[in-house]
Amino acid sequence: MHRRAVPAEPLVLPGPWDAASARVFEAAGFPALATPSAGVAAALGYEDGGTPVDEMFAAVGRIARAVDVPVSADVEGGYGLAAAELVERLVEAGVVGCNLEDGEDGRLKDARAHAEFLGEVCAAAAGRVFVNARVDTFVHGDGDPERAVERAALYVAAGAECVFPILAPVAVLPLLRAGIEGPLNVLAPADADGPALAALGELGAARVTFGPGLQRRAAGALREIAAGLTA
Template sequence: MSVETFRALHHGRAAGDPLILPGPWDVASARVFVDAGFPALATPSMAIAASLGYSDGQGTPPAEMFAAIARITRAVEVPVSADVEAGYGLPPAELVERVLEAGAVGVNLEDSDPATHALVEPKRQADYLAAVRAAAGDDLFVNARIDTYVRDGDPSPDRTIERGKHYAAAGADGVYPIFAPPEHLRVIADGIGLPVNAVGRPDGPSPRELGRMGATRITFGGGLHLRTLATLKTIAEQLTA
């Protein structure tokens, strides 16, 4: 499926009708989500890493990550966006080439340094995003993850908006202020002027509620994988009951 189809899914949506993007970690889970009627998917790096035997952010080899993404994109007929963390240290042109070769139509790129876990200086991150946009042209939906709410000692909508404006100017299609409080979503969306991605959590507002609070799209990180493993654990325990 084309990036145009995926990009269009982010626009013209009613406030209570956000784009819900489940996160598959393998072909089987991807097919379950597509069969349930979801129009697009967004792979979570955490869940794919776990399925490959790695911890989140602890060195999943890029070749293995891209191979997993490619298996998913080949198995379904809906657009797939890929979480590629901070880009695995790849030059922008090489990153874009490998994402497109894997069949993804979008990327998440986070602004935390994987070595130090500190926020990357916003101008530096904007320059990286601009280089990704230049290499991709219009062929990728670039979702710029903003980590102020997990890395900043004093997170606020203002700090998030400041970063988001840099990323918007660099050509980002959307922003992902991960773990932003739901009550901040509307202010962030209005301040940056791009579609906002929010995290759906079992103990938080529903996806539709998050949409009414300002989110355009909802993803789940590794949450769906963790819930699946919890169910599998219950099944395993029942086998010896």
């Protein structure tokens, strides 16, 4: 799904936060879905990063069982699980891919240590789980695209099949595309339309996700409905 014949047609993966939203996205025709940890946390009543590991896996399992399309799960930094256990829990939940981020407690992890962990995950996965390595240089680092490229190179060498420089400015996408091997995941705003997504594809995005943006947009719509009921 990540190998594009047409640059303007990236793989667009909306982020369901529960089984109902997953079914809506599937019915709309999306070929695969990617859960956002922050969106799932909000649906379960937790702050971003505060979801207990068992509840997160239970939630993504319900989402995966609710649809027939492939589901990838954002599992943050891996919840401290050993690589083999993390992979087995992903497989048991019924998901076919995962995001693993290289930021923790507001700072970047040591890139080489994280690459070693990713290598262990990829080895344990043995093709059963697609590993998307999130690069947090634009969140917790100095925002230097060259640093993002350097970290991405370590993760690709470790076996990651896609790289996700989250919050990378649109202006640096061509530089990232030129410097990073393999598919590039780009975060789109929740209100992006077809032409905007196509433009991201032209700039190098093979995969487009929305993080918790769609869940937050839906919550905003619900607030408007609720306000109308009390007017």
